[in-house]
Amino acid sequence: MYTVKEVAKLLELTEHTVRYYTDKGLVPNLKRDKNNNRVFDEDSMKWLIGAKKLKKCGLSVEDIKKYVDLCSEGDSSILERYEIILKTKEAALAQLEEARLMVEFITNKEKHYRDIINQVIPDNTNPGEWEKNNIPGVH
Known part of the structure; x- marks a missing residue:
């Protein structure tokens, strides 16, 4: 037995x-x-590990409680548990896609700055300079 x-x-x-x-x-x-x-x-301990993992996947404590209650009901709740897991997976995949897009954006931004540092292109990242250089502010 373990303490808190x-x-x-x-x-x-x-x-x-x-x-x-x-x-x-x-x-x-x-x-x-x-x-x-x-x-x-x-x-x-297994229940706590499961709760921790489900929380990291984005479930609220209330949704985890519902999942725990469904588990306690046994086999009759498998479909409902599956639907919770499926919904959570879809949300996690959407977050993954958003993260992928952020990495793509920041990678392009890093390359842009590298090109400026290596004097391949002029510095067009300063918003204060955009108007006088006719740069539309896309960087």
Whole structure:
């Protein structure tokens, strides 16, 4: 059995987050010691790991709670759980595409600056100079 402090360290979460997740019901059948302190076994650790991963994927605590509740229902909820995962995957893929576009933009910007530094092109990045140089402000 692990304490909140031990679990937080092992899972790289704050103690506050561990307590918050348990208070929100993300760890079914949470155990407590004789002093009513939370204690964690391997099963409760798995629930916390799952919650942490789902949170990183973009699920809200409320959506994770719904997922946990559905898991507790068993096989009858597989389709609903699948739909949650599918929706989360679609959102993650959209974020990935947005990140790809940002990397493409900043890579082009870096190349542009490299060309200026290497005197391949003049410096046209200063907005204060755009008007007098007839540059439409695309850089």
